[in-house]
Amino acid sequence: MKKFSITIAGGGSTFTPGIVLMLLKxxxxxxxxxxxxxxxxxxxxxxxxxxxxxxxxERAPDILFTATTDPETAFTDVDFVMAHIRVGLYAMREKDxxxxxKYGVVGQETCGPGxxxxxMRSIGGVLELIDYMEKYSPNAWMLNYSNPAxxxxxxxxxxxxxxxIINICDMPxxxxxxxxxxxxxxxxKEMVVRYYGLNHFGWWTxxxxxxxxxxxxxxxxxxxxxxxALPSESQESQQTDASWKHTFMxxxxxxxxxxxxxxxxxxxxxxxxxxxxAHTNPEFTRANEVxxxxxxxxxxxxxxxxxxxxxxxTILEIDEHASYIVDLARAIAYNTHERMLLIxxxxxxxxxxxxxxxxxxxxxxxxxxxxxxxxxxxxxxxxGLMEQQVAVEKLxxxxxxxxxxxxxxxxxxxxxxxPNAKVxxxxxxxxVSVNQEYWPELK
Ligand code: NAD
Ligand code: G6P
Ligand code: MN
Numbered sequence: 001m002k003k004f005s006i007t008i009a010g011g012g013s014t015f016t017p018g019i020v021l022m023l024l025k026x027x028x029x030x031x032x033x034x035x036x037x038x039x040x041x042x043x044x045x046x047x048x049x050x051x052x053x054x055x056x057x058e059r060a061p062d063i064l065f066t067a068t069t070d071p072e073t074a075f076t077d078v079d080f081v082m083a084h085i086r087v088g089l090y091a092m093r094e095k096d097x098x099x100x101x102k103y104g105v106v107g108q109e110t111c112g113p114g115x116x117x118x119x120m121r122s123i124g125g126v127l128e129l130i131d132y133m134e135k136y137s138p139n140a141w142m143l144n145y146s147n148p149a150x151x152x153x154x155x156x157x158x159x160x161x162x163x164x165i166i167n168i169c170d171m172p173x174x175x176x177x178x179x180x181x182x183x184x185x186x187x188x189k190e191m192v193v194r195y196y197g198l199n200h201f202g203w204w205t206x207x208x209x210x211x212x213x214x215x216x217x218x219x220x221x222x223x224x225x226x227x228x229a230l231p232s233e234s235q236e237s238q239q240t241d242a243s244w245k246h247t248f249m250x251x252x253x254x255x256x257x258x259x260x261x262x263x264x265x266x267x268x269x270x271x272x273x274x275x276x277x278a279h280t281n282p283e284f285t286r287a288n289e290v291x292x293x294x295x296x297x298x299x300x301x302x303x304x305x306x307x308x309x310x311x312x313x314t315i316l317e318i319d320e321h322a323s324y325i326v327d328l329a330r331a332i333a334y335n336t337h338e339r340m341l342l343i344x345x346x347x348x349x350x351x352x353x354x355x356x357x358x359x360x361x362x363x364x365x366x367x368x369x370x371x372x373x374x375x376x377x378x379x380x381x382x383x384g385l386m387e388q389q390v391a392v393e394k395l396x397x398x399x400x401x402x403x404x405x406x407x408x409x410x411x412x413x414x415x416x417x418x419p420n421a422k423v424x425x426x427x428x429x430x431x432v433s434v435n436q437e438y439w440p441e442l443k
Contacts, residue, residue, distance in 0.1 A: 001031055002031070002333075003031040003032055003033035004030065004031065004032050004033065004034075004079045004080060004329070004333065005032075005033055005034040005035075005036070005077055005078050005079050005080075006023065006032060006034065006035050006036070006078070006079065006080050006081075006082060007035075007036045007037075007038055007074055007075060007078045007080070007081045007082070008020075008035065008036070008037050008038070008081075008082050008083075008084075009038045009039070009074070009081055009082070009083040009084070009085060009129050010038075010039060010083060010084040010085035010086065010146065011037025011038055011039040011045040011048060011049060011067055012037075012039040012041055012044035012045035012047070012048050013048075013084050013085070013086065014290070014294050014295050014298045014299075015084055015319055015322070016037065016048050016052070016084075017048060017051065017052060017055075017298060017301075017302065017316045018316070018317060018318060018319025018322060019082060019084075019319055019322050019325070020035065020052050020055065020056070021055075021316060021317070021318040021319070022318050022319050022320070022322050022323055022325070022326065023035070023326065024055075024056075024059055024060055025318055025323075026323065026326045027060065029326065029330060030326050030329060030330050030333070032060075032063055033062070033063065033064065034063065034064040034065075034066075034077070035052075035056065035063055035064070035065055035066075036065075036066045036067070036068065036073070036074055036078070037049050037052070037066070037067040037068070037074075038067075038068060038069070038071070038074030038075070039067075039069060039085075040069060041069075041089075042069045045067055045069070046067065047299055047302050047303060047306070048298070048299075048302050049065075049067030050302070050305075050306040051301070051302035051303070051305035051306050051311065051316075052065070052302075053065050053067075054305055054306065054309065054310065054311050055305065055311040055314070055316075058310070058311055058312065059311075071132040071136070072136060074132070075132040075133050075135070075136035075137055075140075076136040076137060077137065078133070078136070078137040078140045079137075079139075079140055079141070079333070080140060080141055080142075080143060080329050080332075081129065081133050081137075081140055081141070081142040081143070081144075082142075082143050082325060082329075083126065083129055083142055083143070083144040083145070083146050084144075084145050084146055085122070085125050085126070085129070085146045086146070086147075087118075087121040087122050087124070087125040087438055088118070088121045088435075088437075088438050090287050090290065090291050090295060092117075092118070092121065092434075092435070092438070093109055093114075093118070093286075093287040093290075094285065094287035094288065094291075095117075095434050096108075096109065096113070096114030096115075096117045096118050096287075097109070097114050097285035097286060097287050098282060098285060099113070099114075099117075099427065099430050099431060099434070100112060100113045100114055100417075100427060101277065101280060101282040101285070102282070102430075103423050103426060103427060104277055105273070105277070105417060105418055105419070105423065105427065106269050106273045106276045106277060106280075106417050107280070107282075107285060108269050108276075108286075109147060109148070109286065109287075110147050110148040110149070110150070110199075110200050110266070111200060111266060111269040111270070111417060112269060112273075112415050112416075112417030112418065113412055113415065113417070113418060113427050113431065115147075115148040115150075115151070116151070116392070116396050116408070116411055116412060116415065116431075117431045117435060118147065118148050118151075119148045119151030119152065119155075119393075119396045119397075119400075120396065120399070120400055120408070120435065120438070120439045120440075121435065121438040121439065122146055122147065122148065122151070122152050123151070123152065123155040123159075123397065123400050124400075124438075124440070125146070126144060126146050126152050126155070126156065127155065127156070127159060127160060129142065129144075130142060130156065130160050130163045130165060131160075133164075134163065139164075140164065141164045141165070141166065141329075141332055141369075142163070142164065142165040142166070143165075143166055143168060143325055143328055143329065144156075144165055144166065144167050144168065145167070145168050145169065145170065145325075148199075148200075149167050149168070149169050149199040149200070149343055150198050150199035150200060150201070150343070150358065150389075150393050151393050151396050151397065152167060153167040153199065153343045153358040154358050154393050154394060154396075154397045155397045155400065157345055157356070157358055158397055158401075159397075159401065164369070166328065166342055166343075166344075166369065166370060167199070167342070167343040167358070168324075168325070168328065168342055168343065169199050169200065169341075169343065169360065170321040170322065170324070171200065171264060171265065171266065172195060172202070172264065172341045172360070173188060173321055173324050173341070174321050175228055175264065175265060176188035176191060176193065177320075177321070178228045178230060178248070179191070179207070179215075179219050179222075179228070179262075181230055182219065182222045182223075182226070182228075182230065183215065183218045183219055183222060185209075190209055190210060191207050191208065191209065191215060192207070192208050192209075192210065192339065193206065193207050193208075193341070193362065194206035194207075194362060194373075194375060195341055195360065195361065195362060195375075196349075196350050196359060196360070196361050196375040196378060196382075197264060197359065197360050197361075197382070197386065198357070198358070198359060198360060198386055198389055198390055198393070199343050199358070199360050200264060200266035201264065201266060201267065201270075201360075201385070201386065201389055202263075202264045202360050203258070203261040203262065203263055203264065203382060204216075204261060204262040204263075205260075205261055205375070207219060207262070216262070219262060220255070220259065220262065223251060223252060223255045223262060224252065224255060224256075224259070225252065226249070226252065227248050227249045227250060227251035227252035227253075227254075227255070228248040228251045228265065229245065229248040229249045229251075230248075233245060233248075241289055241293060242289075243286050243289060246279065247265050247268065248265065250265070250268045250272065250275075251263060251265050251268070253268070253271075253272060254267045254268050254271055254272075257271060258381060258382075261382075269417060270385070270389075270416045270417060273417050297315075298316070301314060301315055301316055302316075324340065327340065328340060328342075328365060331365035331366065332365065332366070332367055332369065333367070334367075335366045335367040336365070336366070337364050337365065337366050338364070338365050339362055339363070339364055339365075339373075340362065340363060340365055340370075341360055341361065341362055341363075342360070342361075342363045342365070342370050343358050343359070343360050344358065344359065344361065344363060344370050344372050345357075345358060345359075346358070346359045346361075346372075347372065348374070349361050349372040349373065349374050349375055350375050350376075350377075350378055351374070351375075351376055351377045351378075352377045352378060352383060353378065353383065353386060353387075354387070354390060357386075357390045357394075358393075361373065361375055362375075385416070388414060388416060389415075389416070391414055392411050392414050392415050395407050395408070395410050395411035395414065396408065396411045399411060399442070400439075400440060402443075403440045403441060403442050403443050404442065404443065405428070405432075405442040405443060408428060408442065409421070409424055409425055409428050412424035412425075412427060412428055
């Protein structure tokens with residue numbers, strides 16, 4: 001059996017140890033001969049890498065391991081690049097969230113002004129990774145979940161149309177896992193779904209068990225009462241951060257707007273922005289929650305492993321949601337024809353929607369990549385929302401490409417989350433001033 005060589009780009013990510021553990025768990029299905037970490041910040045990556053090196057030596061000593069900031073070393077002799085970079089780090093996520101809040105506007109990692117600002121930073125970073133991959137391993141595939149995935153996917157479609165990149169998101173599978181638990185199934189893999197939308201902006205229209213029985217009514221009944229919150233995560237339980245608990249409960253109100261479908265959680269930012277602003281502390285946003293939570297925990301634990309020289313009793317956890325990256329890599333490597341939700345060019349799959357839009361829909365995945373499944377015509381409500389949102393995403397990519405202040409102002413003005421053109425302009429000027437190191441200079 002062929003053994004694969006993997007590069008994790010964004011080696012210093014808080015998610016890297018979880019991905020490594022997940023890859024180790026699935027070695028029998030997806031054998032690996034080499035793992036390389038690549039990052040452009042040596043010190044940050046080194047803390048994660050030295051712990052992962054110990055962990056790999058203990059659990060899979062045959063796997064070669066390298067951590068590097070040199071693109072040639074990182075991208076040569078690679079089958080898959082798993083990319084999760086955050087251009088600007090958490091310090092910039094914090095600004096993306098806090099600046100809009102000054103104007104009473106939702107501040108969020110991927111939605112609205114925060115997502116637009118992050119998109120303007122991410123595009124160049126992800127294109128650079130593609131160029132390195134194409135230069136040093138032209139046959140490799142990039143499985144990318146660097147955010148904001150909607151904008152990044154549009155940029156890669158438009159600016160690197162031939163690239164072997166697949167953009168993915170773990171939110172739908174995360175929600176599906178919750179749906180499965182809510183109705184007593186062992187796993188989301190017992191469900192076959194139809195879904196359409198943009199990334200972080202979509203709806204399930206059909207969910208069946210493997211025998212074809214309709215599961216929608218049962219799941220909808222549950223969501224109409226509890227959203228996607230699970231009984232195991234009471235307010236007191238510590239497992240899920242408070243802001244995510246709120247999100248899963250809020251899905252009930254998002255569902256109410258169209259009870260014929262089931263919504264992605266991220267729609268709450270577009271439908272109930274005032275509630276979001278009201279319960280957010282403008283001095284302590286999700287970025288702060290992650291910096292004192294996941295980021296601290298992962299880095300402290302990695303340091304502990306390095307200092308003690310052993311990962312035996314580590315609290316680092318497998319990133320279960322990310323197991324679908326292995327499914328995706330296997331689908332390409334072994335032509336499995338697995339059915340998966342991916343972000344792909346529409347090309348008529350959503351019949352009455354922009355052909356050139358990057359949409360999130362079920363695809364059959366084989367060694368030539370994803371083959372999208374037709375989702376047919378969508379209703380006026382979803383179509384109207386998606387037309388507006390896809391125009392925002394496309395304007396951001398045009399703004400980046402043309403260095404256009406005007407188009408970025410239009411993108412912000414068009415965003416459903418931004419109340420008017422004046423606020424859009426004030427926001428834009430603030431965002432320009434803090435992003436000078438990362439955005440192209442706008443004309
Ligand atoms: P993080 O800040 O902990 O890690 C990101 C790493 O990327 C850092 O080590 C940073 O130095 C590195 N980096 C930044 N710019 C780079 C560049 N140009 N080249 C190489 N490396 C670069 O972030 P995180 O919280 O672990 O998240 C990582 C990414 O994964 C984010 O974009 C996040 O939004 C995304 N993510 C996406 C999904 C999804 O559903 N698509 C799910 C989880 C996380
Ligand atoms: C989900 C989304 C990702 C997003 C993440 C944020 O997994 O699909 O796109 O990056 O949530 O989580 P965080 O814990 O960083 O707020
Ligand atoms: Mn996502």
